[in-house]
Amino acid sequence: MTDTATSGQMLTNSDVEELTLWRRELHRHPEVSGEEAETARRVVEMLTPTGPDAILTELGGHGVAAIYGGRAEGPTVMLRCELDALPIDEVNPDLPHLSQISGKGHLCGHDGHMAILAATARWLGRNPPAKGRVVLLFQPAEEDGSGAARVIEDARFAAITPDYAFALHNFPGLPLGHAVIAAGPMNCASRGMKISFRGRTSHASQPDKGISPAPALASLLTDLTALARGQDSANPEFALVTVTHAHLGERAFGIAPGDAEIWVTLRTQQDAAMAALVTRAEHLVRQAAETHKLEHEISYHDIFHHCENDPQATEILQAALRAAGVPPTTAELPMRASEDFGRFRAGSRSAMFLLGAGVETPSLHNPNYDFPDDLIPMGAEVFAAALDELCY
Structure with a gap:
């Protein structure tokens, strides 16, 4: 395989292959809310070679934050994903990377969200921000609603409180690689x-x-x-x-x-x-x-808490989606399902978007669900485009 870059010159073929394998390894070893110690270790191991200025560990529990600083003054921009899996048995006998932990499974796609941020970390390692700071937050305990609050309550978070916070969630039922975003309430x-x-x-x-x-x-x-x-x-x-x-x-x-x-x-x-x-x-x-x-x-x-997309942050993500060539689609908003990303809006302009996981893909929390690996480079390109607007 030739080690050429993917669209946008962001990731090489080798990057995509390695990140896909890493995502599947996370999938084999799910850890539920409050128990993500081994997952956090794997994240730190993946992030370290990208050369962040600092890596905070045990943030609000097992959280990990990698910080990439620019040479000039500018905003602090946080990209957030989740560490935890679900207390649900995975039932997918044909899946080669089936969960090896009885009663636990990455059936919400947080393994894929971590891979997207790991991909963004590789890009940041090769393209350090020119101004401001980028914080990649791998948040613990999203599924039980406690993780974001504990991260914010951690005394070390005050030093990296973001001006902007962005996140995504894959969403089965939407066309693969299409996105939904709007200003206003996003999750109930x-x-x-x-x-x-x-x-x-x-x-x-x-x-x-x-x-x-x-x-x-x-x-x-x-x-x-x-x-x-x-x-x-x-x-x-x-x-x-x-x-x-x-x-x-x-x-x-x-x-x-x-x-x-x-x-x-x-x-x-x-x-x-x-x-x-x-x-x-x-x-x-x-x-x-x-x-x-x-x-x-x-x-x-x-x-x-409910999630609400800030208008300015939403415009930045909308422009990033266009720059990454991600076509728009529609969905009922706000989602009835909840997301604890909403807590970060108290101190920052925040927004998240839904990235289609495929019309026929089993729904989130379904025992047959598996994150589509095709979304890894796509999600990372959207985040890179948003960072390009704010930190370059």
Whole structure:
């Protein structure tokens, strides 16, 4: 194979081959949120030969940030990808790089997103920025919504807080190599709400001697989901409540239940609407507990802020997509699915885009999903074009 550069003179054929193999090696060894130590080690090993000015490790957990400085003053531009995989069994027996870790798989494409940033790192190593700084952030714990917050809370992040932050996400169902981007809300806000009820068990022949949470559980299964408002996420009043898990009592025929648990996901277009949805949901829970004389407890998990594309940052990415020859397509925006990249907009102009993974590609979080390697050079070329606008 001749070691010539790909389109845009950014990557050689050898680069693409090596990055593809590296992506597949990451795919074989997935690590879930909070456990990405070996993945982070592989990232540092890949980044070191590109000669960054500094590499920060254990950032907000297992995060890695590579910093490439320019000779002149200019903006700090952050490109962000994710380290973590999912706690899902991969079911794809014909895949040569199938996950070797039972119950875990890179079924969201974060392995591919890492490869795109690794490709960008190779380009930066050969073409250091003329001005400002470029920060390549390999963020931990995106899937549970905790990673971005922990990175931002890390004291070392203050020294690299970006003026601009960019990200992408591959998206099955869109034509391969086509992109979607728009200013405004890009991903909905969401949070997991866990509700626990405590009553009193009794013999199944004497349910009147106990306090069963069954009626409360039954009512909330419908009452909570009835809080939904519309089906169109483009409507600012959009709200969705999804029951994801419910449990009642013991697996026994002789015991009337004394405890129950229900998990729901609350979803709104923007953060501002989430507080109102939480208030309505908590009111229903308290009402059910009082009506049926139950103790109750509420806790929140997997909290995601909504993602909103800054207009100026969006224009930069739109120009970068044109420069890289990536054709536009359309999709319903904002996405109902959540992304914790939204937290970075508090301190920077941020924007992300969707990069089509193929119309027939299995959906994200599907046990048969695999990231399309053709997107590695394409995603890197878009990021390079954005950096060219800001740092060269």
